[in-house]
Amino acid sequence: MTAAQADHARARTQFREMPEGLKLDTPRVEDGAAIWRIARDSKTLDLNSSYSYLLWCRDFAATSVVARGDDGDPVGFITGYIRPDHPQTLVVWQVAVDHAQRGRGLAAALLDGLTARATEEPGIERIETTISPDNTASNRLFTSYAERHGATVEKEVLFDAGLFPDGGHEPEVLYRIGPLTDPAPRS
Template sequence: MNAATELKAPLAPAFLDTPTVDDGGAMWRIARDSRTLDLNSSYSYLLWCRDFAGTSVVARDADGAPVGYVTGYVRPEEPRTLVVWQVAVDAAQRGRGVAAAMLDHLAARVAVDDVCRIETTITPDNAASQRLFTSFAERHGLPVEREVLFPGALFPDGHDSEVLFRIGPTV
């Protein structure tokens, strides 16, 4: 599979690519500006682009600048499971299917390594993420299981509960 995938309208001329450490700063800014994601340190985005680029994707505009990303990793205890950590799209690109295209692209890329399940956690008030992952499962004819993975009481900072969405398996 090609490292970069061109997107068709309404996304053209954007394309999907594997992130590099040069993208880390832009990814941090997209997360910060989302005002909904938990913002990790800028260092963590650089590290993510170095160590988990193969299980992540970045959407680029016509000039090659990042306008969205999905970060993920393969669970060490379950090597057929991709955990999606964050999905973010620049405000100017939202509503164009960028997040869905990135998720589809990443799922297809990791499937060649026998990854057949996706997990992510979503807070109960994040309707957009719930729609994204539910529609992904529907598009691919996959079952979705939901359960609270981390109750809010576990978080020392008043964070809401995180609900695990387990999608798949594909086989």
């Protein structure tokens, strides 16, 4: 085994495996309703319109991911997109896991799977996400992701609470995580 192969093997073991009975997949338009329900039932995400989740599954499927149960229905998801003015950055918009699947490491496995796929595309070097200060689970998810992958995390307030027109919204803290490395060898 060469040094490069050994590095690759070590990098692969750092990725979270999908929990038993679940598989990683690209979202389809017909998944939009289930993704909307998972987001709604999370009670932590800002819920977008059901229409927006349908559009997300159509227009941003390549930068998003779902976990499917044995029946093929989504039980968790991550929506993301490439920043138009920073094409080397994948923005993670929302992460949610069905209540029955929580505590199995699914969110981490989804994030690892999505970023592994995203870094296969030349140029993706980092991820960004925003997290409100009271969202402990997301803070832990993204901090542990960075630690697992040997990436740095930079944090700063992106949107102050006063910018939100509906009042009562906490500030959104921007997490910049990178650099990301491509875990898969190129052929």
